[in-house]
Amino acid sequence: MTREEKTVAIEELKEELGGSPFFYLTDSSTLTVAKINKFRRMCFEQGITVKVAKNTLIQKALESEPESKGYAALFGSLHGPTTILISSNPKAPAKLLEEFRKTEERPILKAAYIDSSVYIGDEQLATLVKLKSKEEMIGEIIGLLQSPGRRLASQITASGSKVAGIVKALAERG
Numbered sequence: 001m002t003r004e005e006k007t008v009a010i011e012e013l014k015e016e017l018g019g020s021p022f023f024y025l026t027d028s029s030t031l032t033v034a035k036i037n038k039f040r041r042m043c044f045e046q047g048i049t050v051k052v053a054k055n056t057l058i059q060k061a062l063e064s065e066p067e068s069k070g071y072a073a074l075f076g077s078l079h080g081p082t083t084i085l086i087s088s089n090p091k092a093p094a095k096l097l098e099e100f101r102k103t104e105e106r107p108i109l110k111a112a113y114i115d116s117s118v119y120i121g122d123e124q125l126a127t128l129v130k131l132k133s134k135e136e137m138i139g140e141i142i143g144l145l146q147s148p149g150r151r152l153a154s155q156i157t158a159s160g161s162k163v164a165g166i167v168k169a170l171a172e173r174g
Contacts, residue, residue, distance in 0.1 A: 004060060006057060006127075009053065009054075009057050010057050010060050010061045010064070011061075012052070013053055013057060013058060013061035013084075014050070014062075014064055015069075016051065016086055017058075017061055017062060017065075017084070017086070017113075018065050018069075019031040020086045020088075021090075021113075021114070022083040022085075022086070022087050022088070022089070022093075022113065022114050022115070023084055023086045023087070023093075023111075023113050023147065024084070024087075024093045024094070024097075024109060024111070024112045024113075025058075025077055025082055025083075025109075025110040025111045025112070026082070026083045026084075026085060026097070026106075026107035026109055027080055027081055027082065027083070027106065027107060027108045027110055027111055028083045028106050028107035028108075029080065029081040029106070030080065030105075031104065031106055031107070031108060033077075033157070034055060035104060038138060039100055039107065042096055043085065043096060044094050045107045046087075046096055047087065047088065047089075047092070048085050048086065048087045048092055048093055048096060049081060049084075049085070049087070050084070050085060050086075050167065051083070051084040051086065052081075052082070052083050052084070053082065053084065053172075054082075055078035055079060055080075055082055056078075058077075058078055058082060058084070059075055059078050062075070064075060066171060068116075070113075070116050070117075071113070072082060072116055072117040073111075073120070074111050074113060075168040077110040077111035077120060078110075083104060083107060083170045084150065085097075087162045088117070090114045090128075090131050090133065091128055091129060091130075091131040091132075091133065091166060092126075093112075094109075094112070094125055094128035094131070095129055097109060098125060098129055099127060109121070109122045109124060109125050109128075110122075112124065112128055114128070114131065116121050117154070154171070
């Protein structure tokens with residue numbers, strides 16, 4: 001790879017990784033070509049971009065981004081073969097990895113970058129699968145905000161029917 005090709009590759013990685021709030025670094029070595037193709041097809045169906053790049057190029061692309069993004073924590077995971085999974089959904093790659101690994105040993109999760117949080121190691125996969133999407137969290141917050149209002153409304157209507165029942169009972173007596 002010439003210096004110019006490396007520069008182009010770094011710029012492409014910088015654009016893709018820097019523009020994505022969610023990406024995973026995995027090790028898919030030892031998978032056969034057929035299994036890799038199956039995995040790539042599953043990724044495509046889920047809208048997950050798959051990239052294979054040299055670790056030095058990945059690190060240079062990440063180093064060129066502002067320190068505030070926290071990419072430095074990922075550098076320790078950049079060894080051995082690395083496959084990058086880029087998604088607009090934070091838990092889609094985790095779910096896909098979990099599904100694929102029901103029948104295969106790999107890909108192994110090296111690290112994941114989720115909105116400036118870094119998850120290191122394959123044992124983090126279970127945590128990543130349980131992450132809630134932005135839409136799910138907004139739905140939960142709306143539900144929590146509506147809950148006190150619903151309770152108050154039900155208490156008011158329940159109290160009103162109790163009062164009506166008492167008035168009716170008193171009217172029947174008198």
